[in-house]
Amino acid sequence: MKTNLFKTNIMKTNFKFLAAISMLGLLLHSCSSDDDGSSALDAPVISNFEYGEGSDHSTEQYVYKGSDIHLEAEITAEAVVSSITLEIHAHDLTPGEGEEDWEFEQVYTDADYLVINPTFHEHVDVPANIPAGEYHIELTVTDELGNSTEVEGHIQILDPITLSDISVSETAARGSDFHAEFVVDAVNGIHSITVDVHTHEVTPGEGEEEWDYEEEFMGDYHEQTSAEFHEHIDIPATAPAGEYHVIFTVEDEDGNTVEYETHIDVTAE
Structure with a gap:
């Protein structure tokens, strides 16, 4: 009777040992699978x-x-x-x-x-x-x-506003006019084009008057997405001869602006 009990205990011990070995093998296999990335999720x-x-x-x-x-x-x-x-x-x-x-x-x-x-x-x-x-x-x-x-x-x-094909007179006689033209492309539409002319420290002589000019042009340009600006600006006969600064400012319907600056020499004749 004691022999059978002894054998039974040995069998139980062997079973537990084999079970532990099997579990260890599964764990090692799982770790190996993780190491080689076979169970990892792919990147987005x-x-x-x-x-x-x-x-x-x-x-x-x-x-x-x-x-x-x-x-x-x-x-x-x-x-x-x-x-x-x-x-x-x-x-x-x-x-x-x-x-x-x-x-x-x-x-x-x-x-x-x-x-x-x-x-x-x-x-x-x-x-x-x-x-x-x-x-x-x-x-x-x-x-x-x-x-x-x-x-x-x-x-x-x-840029929402671009200027191209710019042509502005470099010289003009007082009492005549100067010519300015350029193409405006404005994706939001043109609101206005302003021309500002002012002197560069030119002192009026006898019979002359200081000339500062500013005018806002809308007319055919307003709300156009592409337009050719073409204007002639009169120069008073009493304007002092000398160099003048000219600024063209284009504003679109969204309030964006772009400027182009140049100079013109106003002559006595």
Whole structure:
């Protein structure tokens, strides 16, 4: 009887030992599987990344200063998204007078994005006082496991008002007029074109009168998105001869302005 009990105890001990060995083998296999990445979740996938002018959700890759950029992308994520980062910066652009460098960075952690397979959709305001040119866009998606994916592209930021084919008289006799013409393209429509003429420290002589001129032109130009400015500006016969500073200012319907400056020599004859 004692022999059978002894054998039974040995069998139970062997069974427990074999069970422990089997469990250890399963654990080692599991660790091995984790090490080789066979059970890891894939990083997010970003597809259909589009961007353009925000007013009409354009996919054309340009936008105007003072407006906004529409951006959209589809995100396929096996793990929950933890953040979406958007960066926009210039490509070697030098600011002009009155302009400033612009760099944009924002981390989006809205509840709508912290899910599996979100759709990214945002509008970013573009300052009016930045240099026109090419800007680099980077979109980075990171999930809760630390996996991340990045896509990038480029967008052209354009001036809302451009002047071309400029022709202004360099000299003109007092008592006559000077000629000025140029083509204006204004995506928001032209509000007005102002001409300002003033002297450069010219002192009136006997029988002369100081001449400062300013006039706002609307007429055929108002609300046009493209127009040829063509005017003749009368010079009083009493204006002192000398160098005059001329400024043309074009304002669009959104309040954006662009200036063109030049000089004209007013002669006595």
